[in-house]
Amino acid sequence: MAKVELNALAGDAASRFPLGRIHSIETMGTVDGPGIRLVVFCQGCPMRCAYCHNPDTWAAGADAGTPASVEHILELFESNHAFYRSGGITVSGGEPLLQPDFVGALFTAAHDSPHGRIHTCLDTSGIAFDPAAPERFDALLGACDLVLLDIKHADPAVHRELTGRSAARILAFGDELARRGIPVVIRHVVVPGYTDSVEECERLGRLIAPWRNVVGLEMLPYHTMGVVKYERLGMPYRLADVPAMDKARIPELRQAVLRGMKAARSGA
Template identity: 75%
Template sequence: MAKVELEAQIEDQSQFPLGRVHSIETMGTVDGPGTRLVVFVQGCPMRCAYCHNPDTWSLQAGTPVSVEHVMGTFESNWQFYRNGGITVSGGEPLLQPEFVAALFGQAHARPAGRVHTCLDTCGYAYTPDSPERFDALLRATDLVLLDIKHADPEGHRVLTERSMDRILAFGDELARRNIKTVIRHVVVPGYTDSVEECEKLGRLIAPWHNVVGLEMLPYHTMGVVKYEQLGIPYKLEGVPQMDKGRIPELRAAVLRAMKGARASE
């Protein structure tokens, strides 16, 4: 069957918007609490220098997947997810808010019991001038893993080729709605591994009192092989993997600056 015909058939059988999906991990343990079903959607507007999934960039790639299919996959392994739930990662989930909203809505309405939902996002696809497009999604989101790539606007543009304005607007919206949020920050040697940058991150996130966690993720080079396979130049060629031994010091710098900023509010 031709791909176009297959997509039409899937759409006819679905009650909800289809999602463009890169892959589904059935036993995720690092994308939210507990063991989780993790849906990696296709498409991302950012071009992070250290991205380890460049094959997710194109929104036109991937496979059309229905909400029913994802929930069916969840149900087939539900006993493993009792202390976990469903996470949508990427790529960038905010490029497909209708699909993710429908999925999270079904997870919450599950007859056998409500399922915890988690959104793993960089926030860049959020559009502050049309927040209503994201309302259903955010109302059905229990936890957000928000990736802050760099605390400085110019450093952010160098590292991602994008502005951080939309990301900060999204963070403000999460705080306004009081949605529990874990901040994730990839620590890259020579880019985001200084105490000064980490302190700036702490001051940046201090106004968001909905932040319930901080994950400092050491940069690694495991994704380099994908760039070679796709024929894409790797921007951080020669940058070594981050020394994990420095992570506690840098995490403490973020928390110290955040606490200091809140004390002066």
Template identity: 70%
Template sequence: MAQIVLEQGQSQESRYATGRVHSIESMGTVDGPGVRFVVFTQGCPMRCAYCHNPDTWAVGSGAGTSVTVERIIDEFESNRPFYRTGGITVTGGEPLLQPEFVGDLFAAMHANPNGRVHTCLDSCGYAYNPKKPARFDKVLAQTDLVLLDIKHSDPEGHKALTRCAPDNILAFGDELARRGVKVVIRHVIVPGITDTEEECEALGRLIAPWHNVVGLEMLPYHTMGIVKYEQLGLEYPLKDVPAMDKGRIPALREAVMRGLRQARAAERHCAG
């Protein structure tokens, strides 16, 4: 999983929107289907207690590196044979803070003269603004798959875990469903926070109206981010929470599916 080193001052004139990027990984295997070229955008408005990339939080002209769409395409093309069954993923940070840049990048990848490239957006959805939906038209029209991180099924639990309300995230999920964009739901299972069957069933009920959901990934919480917090001089919010027991994941995943099936059965009953 080689990382491409980005250096300040490498931006150039571009006919596309320019983005601020934290880093690039040339061989990602957990960021969508197949082997993928992964762009980590700079900036995130959320403060998830288990975030393992706090160095991507900062927003502004002094954060990250200014990068052109052309530069990213050049890097992608240098390893194109590896991405035959994959494509490009933009993650973060939070990529929806830069919808113009990501939209231009995805459009260029779709129109790539060497062949259309599959595009994947990895987002928490919080930066989506339902009051200004037109700003997100291009990026959503050019996105083949969304990895949507749902942090917590309960609004108060969501605020406690992320310091943010879930309203914009749910609005984003509704918009993806309206457009029929394929979505894989991701949910981090944290001991004592999101590891109960009740919470997972509630998650299933929450996502049940989104019939565009094509997958569910239950991600066990890990403690690998602690070292980065120490390096940055930050206090780690979950320092006393142990890593999640992976053996419990199948049962909790089934709880999500049970909640989803129940909600959809009720939906069909009401419709009939």
């Protein structure tokens, strides 16, 4: 993983696109969409997930993060174009849906690149989607090739406990992606004592079953690497006593999700 010095990408008033507020940029992403990718991490997130390992991305607003322009991000990509030929650009967070104009402009410009169309991927929880104004996201979703959608928990009460937010907007976003037919990979962090039961995973499968555009499922085992960052930031870590997830159980739980999907689709 290689990070970019963001000062070199800072936007200015001369940009013909909306500027973004960026936390960091990774030049060799291998787990954020197909191939090797340039990954742009947006600043700002309204959720407060108990197991978030990047709490420094939470703060939003004009003073948070670093301004970055579409032009300079694309220049960075094109400077290593051969390296990314099997990949593309992923925008993650924080929560990228907080900046739909910027992400939409970046994705549109990526598709229109004079050097060849660039594959675009959105990594999101969907929490900032506004179902009352879906047109705000037209440009973004119209130029989005793939969505990595993080579903935190199938139970509404536990979802709020884990994230501090209702799941309503997330589910509305999933419905919107299905309506548009945008390919989606569901991501689910498996946390001991919270999301690691067969019953919870079967409920998750039933929850996502109506979305016929789901093309993949990633069960991500919870790890404790973020604890050090909380200590460095002087922040309490809510899951301090929770051990890392046993990776050997992941196949079983993945099958439980798929079983729930199949049962829901068959009407069982």
